[in-house]
Amino acid sequence: DTGVSQDPRHKITKRGQNVTFRCDPISEHNRLYWYRQTLGQGPEFLTYFQNEAQLEKSRLLSDRFSAERPKGSFSTLEIQRTEQGDSAMYLCASSVQGAGRVGYTFGSGTRLTVV
Amino acid sequence: EDKVVQSPLSLVVHEGDTVTLNCSYEVTNFRSLLWYKQEKKAPTFLFMLTSSGIEKKSGRLSSILDKKELYCILNITATQTGDSAIYLCAVWGGSEKLVFGKGTKLTVNP
Numbered sequence: 001d002t003g004v005s006q007d008p009r010h011k012i013t014k015r016g017q018n019v020t021f022r023c024d025p026i027s028e029h030n031r032l033y034w035y036r037q038t039l040g041q042g043p044e045f046l047t048y049f050q051n052e053a054q055l056e057k058s059r060l061l062s063d064r065f066s067a068e069r070p071k072g073s074f075s076t077l078e079i080q081r082t083e084q085g086d087s088a089m090y091l092c093a094s095s096v097q098g099a100g101r102v103g104y105t106f107g108s109g110t111r112l113t114v115v
Numbered sequence: 116e117d118k119v120v121q122s123p124l125s126l127v128v129h130e131g132d133t134v135t136l137n138c139s140y141e142v143t144n145f146r147s148l149l150w151y152k153q154e155k156k157a158p159t160f161l162f163m164l165t166s167s168g169i170e171k172k173s174g175r176l177s178s179i180l181d182k183k184e185l186y187c188i189l190n191i192t193a194t195q196t197g198d199s200a201i202y203l204c205a206v207w208g209g210s211e212k213l214v215f216g217k218g219t220k221l222t223v224n225p
Contacts, residue, residue: 033211033212040217042119042217043203043213045212045213048211048212055211056210056212058212091157103149103151103160104160105160106151106158106159108156109156109157
């Protein structure tokens with residue numbers, strides 16, 4: 001499979017728990033992005049990595065959110081002390097060039113439900 | 116702040132109909148506009164339009180960008196049930212993020 005992989009596909013957690021999601025981009029893509037999509041909305045940008053460097057973060061990314069890409073390959077997104085408002089689809093995307101030049105390749109997402 | 120507005124938000128048609136989806140935008144430093152199709156989970160890339168390429172066509176889908184009026188349309192002719200999806204419009208303003216609209220949910224009934 002040469003697409004963008006995300007794990008898990010679904011996660012149900014209790015409010016206050018920590019969760020971590022993983023994204024494996026297309027192997028030759030050096031750019032990796034995280035987006036969040038809630039029902040009835042388009043994806044909203046969270047953060048961007050070029051190789052292992054996190055170069056841009058949205059103000060949507062509160063201090064409870066942290067993302068890493070330690071070796072410039074896979075990435076993790078951790079949410080601490082989850083809240084019901086964190087319930088959303090978390091999409092990962094990758095690209096070999098800039099975002100708007102060739103378009104992203106998105107993964108299938110991780111759907112988070114906080115109860 | 117960059118902004119994308121799509122209309123209509125929802126559309127129901129019969130197979131064979133032609134549909135037009137609209138996307139208007141405000142972006143400080145317009146570089147390109149992109150269309151994605153989202154069927155179940157992952158949005159898939161359809162088109163990218165820039166100032167130097169204001170019209171794109173692929174099969175039954177075509178898109179025209181009006182950079183002066185700051186909007187773009189996506190036309191789908193002879194719709195099929197497989198066209199049922201959410202169509203997302205996004206703009207690129209030169210940073211590494213895309214700004215998406217809320218999408219148009221298209222339902223094509225047999």
